[in-house]
Amino acid sequence: MRKMWIVLRAGMAATLLAPLPAAAQETSYSLTVQNGRYEPSTLAVKAGVKFKLVISNKGTMPAEFESPELNREKVVPPGASLPVYIGPLAPGAYPFFDDFDQKNRGQIVAK
Template sequence: MHRRFAIFAFSLLLCLPAAAHADNAGSYVLTLKDGKFSPPNLTLPANRKVKLTVKNESAMPAEFESSDLDREQVVAAHDSITVYLGPLDAGVYGYFNDFDRKVSGKIEVK
């Protein structure tokens, strides 16, 4: 019984660093502040699922929208949302604030 538990515990320890690395490697942040997205152009890896956090640091709500990515989600003022993307093919995907369409950016997938 103790031997099975020891093998199980050791197996879990081996998996922890890989899981932590995968989570960090696949997380990206877009920030809306002062009427613009930062960074305006974001590069993501092709053929991988990623976690994109969109932070709205402005006093007005925004709507993160991308017909290229088939995403549309409201971000309240001083709040954030999480959007999971992919796996995506290589290419350029546009996005914008639907409440102020001149506020836009691009995601380049390589």
């Protein structure tokens, strides 16, 4: 039992000494839904890098970020900001739309 504690404590010390996780320096972009439109409607991102896309819904109705090309679908309630993790993407254009308001469309362009 005592030996187990020593091993556990050694493990905890190693955790404390470990460098900051990669999440602290993640690539992040933001997308806003406002007045029935995505802003920006074309979002340029770096190709080959996984990134976090924070979707903020400033409207009064729920929005659903959807993209079969990106294989993502996320409902964002009014007033909420939610993250979606995407990529790494090959260079190209990836369309997305609001499944609750399908005239609201945009694209992510990876370069």
